[in-house]
Amino acid sequence: MDYEMIMLRFGEFTIKGRNRMRFEKRLKDQVLRVLKPYPAALITQSFGRIYIELNGEPYHPIAQRLQDIFGIVSLSPVKRTVPDLEAIREAALDVMKGYDDTPRTFKASVRRVWKEFPHGSQEMNHLVGGHVLRRYPQLRVDVRHPEIELRVEIQQEAAYVFSEVVPTAGGFPYGTNGKAMLLLSGGIDSPVAGWHAMRKGLEVEAVHFYSFPFTSEQARDKVIELARRLSYYSGGTLRLHLVPFTDIQTSFVSSKQDPLMITLMRRAMLRITEKLAEQAGASAIVTGESLGQVASQTLASMNVIGRVVELPLLRPLVMMDKQEIINTAEKIGTFATSILPFEDCCTLFVPKSPSTNPNLRVVEKVESFIPQLDELLAKAIEETEVMELNAETDLSGETAGRDEWF
């Protein structure tokens, strides 16, 4: 069926007073960016809503893309017709065509905004609802909890008819709540943490640590792919910092403190990330830690690791079960990439029995004995490579990117 319009409903930020204008503007920009490949589509804004006039542009791909834009709670495909009883009835049948023959409960809700329209809202409920029921006898009226609510809004210039309400990503428009650095490994959790952070309106820059030649090029590519997927949710670009970590890791190996290996590594990562955050003007660090999941994610470990930085550490997954995290990873399209079998640096040099209860003072002591740790950290920051990714970034490599071959 062809729809003429899409109606977008805003999320939780509608209740906030002062920031509303800023949020709405940001959201509008995001929607406009989605519509860029569809030049005929136009948008209009009204209280708590954005309307997209499709003008012949296709509904499905646009709706699909909008479902992942943060700040929109739901959308509805809308049929527009002239404000005339017969035309409205016709449009109502059209909308109902989208449902199969399963018996369902049903209700028509008409709002007559244009008071010159000859039939009142109540009367219209019957006139439209009755018409639909005659055509679709399997429907049963239930005005309290209908499975299908057919809504009609009658304005002077047009009548709008819709029923489907598609739930969308929700949250705050991207970047309206500040900026944070995201520790991005190649695993399942960190991209999900990133998505949660972005959904809450945080602009995110990702930081990845790699240990070539102990980790492969593919492991690096995998992270780039994950970051690219996250960039899709930003609606624009996402910056990825690739930090060389081999020298730091090797220096930890030589300290012969195997059980503390992970604690030391994680602390080093946070210190580097805090420096990068300073440069980027970010005021938090997001991690994919989930309480108790591995040795470094016990409460004691988190405490010792987290103390090395002053920025707030945000851990969106801290109270989630692994299965919940996996479900989200699948939903946001990072799972398949995350489970590709390439090691990242955290799975390297992993001791047989990592400490689950490290002692802060011991850890600090060990660090103080590592020759030139600060220099190594500074060098890693200096050699960090930065990539700007967006959903269209071609990751197929220099030769493989020869799209003219296709």
Add this chain to the structure above:
Amino acid sequence: MLYFDHSASTPPHEDVIRTMAEVMAQHYANPASIHRSGSEASKLMKRARELMGELFQVGSEEWVFTSGGTESNNLAIKGAAFAYRSRGNHLITTQIEHASVYEAFRQLEQLGYRVTYLPVDSHGLVSVDDLKAAICDETILVSIMHVNNEVGSVQPLAEIGDVLKQYPRTLFHVDGVQSIGKLPIRLKEWHIDLFSGSAHKLRGPKGNGWLYVREGITLDPLFAGGGQEGGLRSGTPNLPGIVASVKAARLAMAEQTVRRERMGRLRSLLIQSISNIPELKIINGGLDAHRDDNIAPHIVHVCYPGMKPEVIVHLLEKHGIIVSTKSACSSKEDRPSRVLLAMGTGHEAAKSGIRISLGDEHTENDIRLLSQRLAMVVKKLKPLEGRG
């Protein structure tokens, strides 16, 4: 030489040849290897799969690269029959399928499956009512071709899909070898579970095909080995062919609408100009690719009852025109066409079919030339009727 045998195979597109040569020279590494070259090869595979997903508006992981239409059909049919045997023992196909489908079902019959071969009407079309009557609780697979390779009939896939939608335990396979690039294809809308295609029918390389396997469906693989293609098709992938085949598919599908229109016009012109040769019987000549949804734009089938079709093919070739006898794959056998017999043309006509299939390069002039030569050849052979 004018080549009118595009349903047998097509001249590869020059860009396809270039892609094939360049990828062959530069990406010889095995995509499964972990070194850089291997991973570049594997990225090309990934890109190829993504494009297939985009072209058909399905998931990229839903495509399996195969060696061609025959393998795709065999993998789909036997793979599904073996994997879902516990669901039931009944299979449905039609009497007019390509040999790679038909013979696969014959093999399955040998293995104890029950197969219903749906009949067709005089246009070569199955009836949805026949399908409804044949289907039962035991039916695990229905395989119906999109465009018939001999007579160009187009099966009502949308309607069939609507029927099969009500049987979620019955898989729907479509042999789309003759339709890609010629007709619109709506895998999701038509509720298709398995869909076969072949690159060399649309100006791609030989030895490359595709099989769409809807997410959630498992097939028993035909080859045991290294588990490539998600375990469905072991063997080192033919990367140059795969990239080139996707290029060919992209080119073919980008121009599908225009091609259908253009070829449909040429087909009408051809039918109109040979309809006055009384010796020739045009199969599906009454169907118009512009007006009717049930005929493909690129195939014209004519019979000269009483004349061996090889004689016409040879004589036409001498006059610079290349056509074929029934389908190329089985045309060396001296047997009546199973497809024409199923359509009720009678034995004589079924033994004398000639297929003319159109390509992108053909012009109205070529069509006129073809019909003149055909008329001439028929006139020359007329005295020998019944002797061939």
